[in-house]
Amino acid sequence: MDVFTTASLHHVAGNPTKGQAAMTVLSPGDFEQAVAEITAWQGYEATPLVALDDLARQLGIARIDYKHEGPRFGLGSFKALGGSYAALRVLQRELSDRLGKDITLPDIRNGQYKADCANITLVSATDGNHGRSLAWGCQRFGAPCRIYIHAEVSEGRAQAMRDLGAEVIRIDGDYDASVALARDEADANGWFVVSDTSWEGYTEPPRDVMAGYGAMTFETCKALNQAPTHVFLQGGVGGLAASVAAALRQYWGDQPPRVVIVEPELAACLFESARKGQATTVAIAEETIMAGLSCGEPSEMAWEILREEASDFLTIPDSIVAPTVRLLARPQGGDPVVEAGESAVAGLGALIAARQSPDLSAALRLDENARVLLIGSEGVTDPDIFQAIMEGTTYG
Template sequence: MTPYQTATLHHVHRTPDAGDAATTVLSPADFSRAVTEITSWPGYTETPLASLDGLSKELGLGAIHYKHEGPRFGLGSFKALGGSYAAMRVLQRVLSERLGTEVTLADISTGKYRDDCAKITLVSATDGNHGRSLAWGCQRLGAPCRIYIHAEVSEGRAVAMRELGAEIIRITGDYDASVALAREEAEQNGWYVVSDTSWPGYTEPPRDVMAGYGVMTREACEAMEQAPTHVFLQGGVGGLAASVAAGLRQYWGDSSPRVVVVEPELAACLYESAKAGAATNFAIQEETIMAGLSCGEPSPMAWEILSQEASDYLTIPDSIVAPTVRMLARPQNGEDPIEAGESAVAGLAAVIAACQTDTLKSALGLNQTSRVLLIGSEGVTDPEIYARIMEGHDA
């Protein structure tokens, strides 16, 4: 038997709350502003939307579309769209207030205020990709950058951020502890947090992060001839899933797809939130191989959108992650190989495993007419870990 046939997936279905969060928490103007700015950056190019036709036939589905974010700005993940853009927006707001004049994003991009940016320190906590994006943005804009990482973040990811000029602070706790320390030290020192998760009184940077992700969603929508019927989205704090769900709703309207949120069973804060009907923390006891999804506290802003847009929440075991990475890299059905990281394949792994049992496949409404959209959120962001997976190691 395959790992997918023996995997245990936990599923909860909930009727989405009524509301307009998909257009108010993240407005069309928020997305439009981000698209205009990011698509003007040097090196911008659309990432591919791959059709996994052979696999979809094997699973009895109509189509599987995989948005591969590995090539994004040479940084290896969709996070390049969020942290860098949010950094620009923070600098824009701070400089406008300090200088008493309206500073534009174009002014910052062209280096007009580079000397002033050098006096503004931006900080964040990360599992790797968000911090890399922030470090890249700070390097381009001339702002100092401090990145807080937890004990399980690989040294390879830490090195990548250092090479972009960031100062790395490693703590002994988990991701949520690194978020707390970043906030505490920023408040003590007059630094500015650029986080992809929100909390009471802190909403603008995470809104900008999610708006930046809208570039990816817009590209995917424009590449498809018709709306997908389903979208399987990685969990984490919920920023990616909420942004994509809102972007799909704004683009496709009433034809927007069924939203399925996928998380590691070892870090299932959105699954627990769905069961409770309110944002709920999850106590992480063991780190998942999906490093970018190892989050125990949902973003309240993201949950506001997901509670109204997502109908299904799944947890998956780590045992099906490495096999999915290898399957994409070594396709057996004539498809082009895709080099994907551990967090990128969560949605795909869930689709494959769900299709192994008629009960879960039916519960998710998956059949031969289903058109599934997946966000391949990262490429090879840690070559050492990727090499171990390709050698046959599953963790």
């Protein structure tokens, strides 16, 4: 535990309110429609909710539940839910407009409009998992797919998207630069952006992405006997965290868990947004090992929810990521083996490090009664990186 004891975590308190964003930005109807569609997909099954009982005892808390998204549709991450569902909804809206009649999601899913979908190109920027989900959806629905990736996205993740039929465009800049290029080229060519981040005038696909994630959260809630006291959520642009926070509020009502947002210290746009009291973009000078969280610009729609629901914002150093991956894969005691990717373990790494600090534990109200929910957002999405982490040859 030495690396966790010496880790430097930064904390800023949120300002949760009794607002309505968790009910209006993402409505119960948005979640219900997404869950009904996704659970009808071929190959759907709930992913495991893993109890880490021995680790909880070691940390002096009551319970740790880890939602392991590695098996999700064979794509390795929770993003299989959001990108594919949002793609389906974009196609539904565009086909309904072009054909002058209401087109249903099952009709598109079942291939009735595959020839029409072939004339609708969907594009997005990604660090890997969202693009893989979009490519998978486009392959199933018959739509062309273009994915923009930044310089630091691994070749393994790029090839996984090509294998699903996507055209992959790599740029020299960072994630936010790839987002800008995807938008510009879509505007110039009449393509349709399917993004997990919102901006002024662009809200429907990001809302659909977040609604799709709701399938994961409602699976989790149904598997629990009582509400967790805490949920530690990865940051990124905020879509995952906002979706989970909203779904937890809708499910548990006035007794939702304390929402703790965790980000890399190298890409802490939500932390800075909380510190300044408004959505704030940060410059990324160095890429974090947590590739899926390397985002400098928060989603405005996600921030609407998080500013009302999140109690705490934490940043963590990259130094604790590889040890956390190894701890899950080589658990002490009787906990099950979990093979997870780098972005999946942000919440667990933060929890372990926080419990080494009495002051931070007190600030987060982490004690022997704490029941913590973690979202293990990805499995092994790049085998080469995972092997290097497990061998300790790189990444710490």
